């Protein structure tokens with residue numbers, strides 16, 4: 719069984735960071751929805767390709783994370799449901815047949831979602847920063863990572879690519895807890911903060927936890943505990959500790 723597994727890990731550096739891809743083929747071939755479920759279970763999601771540089775990295779063939787609900791819907795990415803801006807359609811693609819997208823050496827085409835194909839997953843791992851900072855200093859640090867335009871006078875880190883980590887799914891938590899084991903503090907800051915009595919993820923994602931204790935007062939932020947079992951803890955934002963940044967979806 720093991721012998722049939724064809725899994726290729728591709729590591730490529732993006733401004734000093736590594737994006738991890740995993741390619742599944744041969745006995746792993748499956749339909750788009752099942753490939754998506756597999757990637758979400760074992761990695762982050764089916765791959766999300768945002769630009770020509772990322773597209774150039776993967777020259778094999780298989781499902782990617784792009785799909786549409788039906789022939790009259792927009793093309794969206796599996797991760798976050800974002801409408802696709804960058805595309806690499808092949809000649810005469812897409813056509814009206816098929817709502818799931820397949821890449822063939824970097825050129826995309828739509829196919830029947832029920833067909834079984836190889837597929838490509840990616841891992842979005844949080845980055846642990848082993849410096850002791852207040853929540854706000856930590857936020858600045860994350861947003862300055864690989865920032866696209868820090869010269870824009872209108873906003874400090876306009877179009878920032880990184881943020882303090884948003885941890886939504888159980889898989890996000892598992893990956894974050896793993897990274898946190900290397901921290902020099904027992905707890906690390908995450909992107910959870912309390913703004914005017916409302917808990918929110920600073921990265922913009924919707925609050926997922928219904929069981930949060932009633933918000934205390936302003937000035938409290940969320941941590942992930944190295945050894946804890948709770949999804950988060952609540953601390954004074956002025957305390958200094960290590961923190962987790964993540965690349966925004």
Ligand SMILES: *[C@@H]1O[C@H](CO)[C@@H](O)[C@H](O)[C@H]1NC(C)=O
Pocket residue numbers: 748749832833834
């Ligand atoms: C895809 O693979 C599954 C499981 O092996 C099989 O049941 C199914 O018929 C295949 N689908 C197609 C369209 O070949």
Ligand SMILES: *[C@@H]1O[C@H](CO)[C@@H](O)[C@H](O)[C@H]1NC(C)=O
Pocket residue numbers: 848849850902903
């Ligand atoms: C951060 O704080 C921890 C715990 O107080 C300490 O062990 C560690 O050396 C500090 N790290 C830095 C870079 O100052």
Ligand SMILES: *[C@@H]1O[C@H](CO)[C@@H](O)[C@H](O)[C@H]1NC(C)=O
Pocket residue numbers: 904944945
């Ligand atoms: C966390 O777990 C490690 C290893 O099990 C242990 O050495 C450490 O003291 C624990 N820290 C806290 C704050 O419980």
